[in-house]
Amino acid sequence: MYRRLFWAIAFSAAAALAHAENVPADNTLSNALKEINNLKLRTEQLEKQVREQNTAAPAPLVSSGRAYMNAGFDVLVNGGWSTTPDVATIQSGDHDPSQRGFSLRNAELSLDGAVDPFFKAFANLVFKMSPDEETELELEEAYAQSTALPGNLQLRAGRYFTEFGRQNNQHPHAWAFVDQPLVMNRLFGSDGLRQNGLRLSWLAPTPWYTEVLCGVYNGQGGDAFSFRNPGDADTNGITRLYGHATTPRDLRGVGDLLYVPRLTSSFDLTDEQTLVLGASAAFGPNDTGPDARTQIYGVDGYWKWKPANAGAGWPFVALQTELFYRDFQAAADSGANLPEEQLRDWGCYAQALWGFTRGWVAGLRGDYVTGNAGASANGNAQRGEAERISPNVTYYFSEFAKLRLQYNYTHYSESTDEQAVWTQLEFMIGAHAAHKF
Amino acid sequence: MKNLKLFLIAGLAGTAMTADAKLNVVATTADFGALAQAVGGDFVNVTVLAKPTEDPHFVDAKPSYIVKLNRADVLIEGGAELESGWLPPLLDGTRNTKLAFGQPGRVRAAEGLALLEVPTELDRSKGDLHAMGNPHYMTDPENARHVAKHIAEGFSAVDPAHTAAFEQNLQGWLKQLDAKEAVWQKQLTPFAGTRVAAVHNSWPYFARRFGLKMDLFLEPKPGIPPSPAQLVTVIEAMKRDVTKVIVVEPYQNRRTAEAVAAATGARIVDFAQYPGGLKGTDGDYLALLDKLVSSLAATLSAK
Known part of the structure; x- marks a missing residue:
């Protein structure tokens, strides 16, 4: 490149000199010098351009569009204190703070990229540290999503958070609060x-x-809590859910699968206001008996206001609410002297976020969950009424780091009221997963 | 038989109608939207996603945008990571194979442009860098020329029947731009080498084209809000240099800029990268640059 440039310049200079020989002598030298000077300037300019074009040497993995896969690592560190030392009884979410002091319940490696012209793939590997310093590794999500199906269709297959409601398929770093709503703990x-x-x-x-949307799933294990989930073993080694003995079983037919339909719509009320509404359901068998089934229904709403001249995403106001109802049909358990019964639970949460000035968000969430009285005392203890109020404030250092302070006051019908103060630091390196609305 | 004939005629009429139908064009930002309208003329319906007054780095990926993209024949995107925070999740839900990479309906405006400030290493301690270079390239008319040509090529590939019209519109617009640019150069030549302060580093292309120095920013690092220490540095530099102007975009914090202006005796000039970001510039790239150049020249020449 440079050699060619040099020859081009040399040629032009020679040509300029040769040309100069034919003009009157007194101007020859100064003209030639001027010409050479011009060429020198031009060369410098071209060299600079070449340099600018050659400096691009981006690191792999982190830049979208230049690597086969985007990789990001996102960590949530919690620190705080609660009135009860048994933190798990008040914070039962898997990514909630798990003990007084510090806990690390979500260090997430997220990967995504195009598989081929027909699929995109996503994966989330989560590291969680238990209070006894053991690290659990979990394949939280791994799925492919079609990109080229006709008829406005899209297929997703693999393992993932089902699209039930709004918060269920959001990852903890996208939540507006440190912990997950009480009603979701109970139902999911x-x-x-x-x-x-x-x-x-x-x-x-x-x-x-x-x-x-319509999803079909196995509906099995602790991550399908209200469905084919054997629950925990009692002192005699019998697995039970809400007091009723369970018998784990394989699928007998398509009727034993878990079906999760959802309908969602969105409206731009004005240029600055958007509303999203949704209704979801989940139908499947549970493990308390061969014909025992569970139905869960949910509705969700989200409204956001952001002015037309928002800078860096601020200011904004966002309201979000979800309401759930579950009908858990428990089969009779003669061993425990429990009749066939319908365990009905419902609950909701509503949260308001106010991004009042760049970087700062104030939030308030109200939580409620309750259940009808059943025949099992144990089950009733797990299904009592609970109410929680959680104010919080979050500061975003950048898109890649935030610090949150949250207070929880929880009233339980079956036990004493509890309070907790939690802080949460999030930091992220690598590719930034873009947020869905 | 008669029914079949009618059916055929209706079918043919239907096909003819689709051939006459306008192209649905979605542009991520209003600058591409303005060029698309200029080039596409009567044969396109242009929809712009980001509002011209909002921060283009932080646009909400509203579901309504998915609907717009789902029904688009052409998508015009910057292609330099400006929209990387919101376009990918939209495209994930779009299910429109016309907009897949490599399709003529996917116009990446930056393709073939030499971008400035390509980082030699990616390190977020330096702020929010763009791996492909500074994405605010449309403030240079020369880049706009290239982008307009890209758009015309894209339109012609998707709708070959109107190639001649697109070409004619393109040439007409380029001619207007040539004439305008000569005027803009003339207006700003007296201020060659003059320093102009800005909130964010959005103007290196504009500065290069018009011989200005726009290298002083209220943000300490790209995307990091102005800190008191940074403002002190900026104020000192502005006083030393007798910097007379701070340009502020619609979504930037005007109060901070006003405080700096008050401390230095500089004036604020309203700038915008997107047609419609300033009054009277809606959908018109030339009107926007007209306004930028004239208001800047007027303020620089004011005593």
């Missing part, structure tokens, strides 16, 4: 409704956004 267990399976989604041809 400690780590959300997360299953192996597939779902088909259809984007309806309505003028506004409408998506219809």
Whole structure:
């Protein structure tokens, strides 16, 4: 490149000199010098351009579009104190603070990229430290999503948080609070409704956004808490859920699978206000008997205001609420002297976020969950009424780090009220997973 | 038989109608939208996603945008990571194979442009860097020329029937731009080498084209809000240099800029990268640059 440039310049200079010989003598030298000077300037300019073009040497992995895979590592560190030393009884979410002092319940390696022209793939590997300093590794999500299906369809297959409601398929770093809502703990267990399976989604041809989804899953294990989940073993080694003995069993037919349909729509109320509404359900068998089944229904709403001249995403106001109802049909358990019964639970949470000035967000969440009285005293203790109020404030250092301070006051009908103060630091390196609305 | 004929005629009419139908064009930002309208003329419907007044780095990935992308024939994106925080999740839900990479309907405006400030190493302690270089390249008319050509190529590939019209519109617009640019150069030549302060490093291309020095920023590092220490440094530098102007964009913190202006005797000039970001510039790239150049020249020449 440089050699060619040099010859070009040399040639032009020679040509300029040769040309100069033909003009009157007194101007020859000064003209030639001027010409050479011009060429020198031009060369410098070109060299600079070449340098600018050659400096691009981006690191692999982190830059989107220049690597086959994006990789990011996101860590949530919690620190704080609660009135009860048994933190697990008040913070039963898997990514909630797990003990007084410090806890690290979510260090997440997230990977994504295009598989081929037909699929994109996503994976989340989560490291969680238990209070006794053991590190658990979990394949939280690993799924492929179609990119080229006709008819506005999209297929997703693998393991992932099912699209039930709004918060269930958000990762903890995208939550607006340190912990997950009480009602979700009760209905979906400690780590959300997360299953192996597939779902088909259809984007309806309505003028506004409408998506219809239907998922089919195994509905098995602790991550399908209200379904084919054997629960915990009692002192005699019998597994029980809400007091009723359970018998783990394999699938007998398609009727034993877990079905999760969802309908969601969104409307731009004005240029600055957006509303998202959704309704979800989950139907499947549970392990208390051969014909025992569970139904869960949910509705969710999200509204956000952000002015037309928002800078870095601020200011904003966002409201979010979800309401859940569960009908758990428990089969009779003659051993424990429990009749066949319908365990009905419902609950909701509502949260408001106010991004009042750049970097700062104030939040307030109210939580409620309750259940009807059942025949099992143990079950009733787990299904009592609870209310929680949680104010918090979050500061975002950048898109990649934030610090949160949260206070929880919880009232339990079955035990004493509890309070807790938690802080949470998030930091992220590598590719930044873009947030869905 | 008669029914079949009618059916065929109706079918043909239908096909003819689709051939006449306008291209649905979605542009991520209003600068591309303005060029798309200029080039596409009567044969396109242009929708812009980001509002011209909002921070283009932080646009909400609203579900309504998925619907717009789902029905688009052409997507015009910057292609230099400006939209990396919000376009990928939208495209994940779009299910529109016309917008897949490599399709003529996917126009990446930055393709083939030599971007400035390509980082030699990626390190977020330096702030929010863009791996491909500074993405605010449309403030240089020369880059806009290239992008307009890209757009015309994209339109012609998707809708070959109107190639001639797109070409004609393109040439007409380029001619207007040539004429305008000569005027802009003339307006700003007296201020060659003059320093102008800004909140964010959005103007290196504009500065290079018009011989200005726009290398002093209220942000200590890209994307990091102004700190008191940084403002002190900026104020000292502005006083030393007798910097007379701070440019502020619609989504930037005007009060901070006003405080700096008050401390230095400088004036604030409203700038915007996107047509519609300033009054009277809606959908018109030339009007926007007109306004930028004239207001800057007027303030620089004021005593």
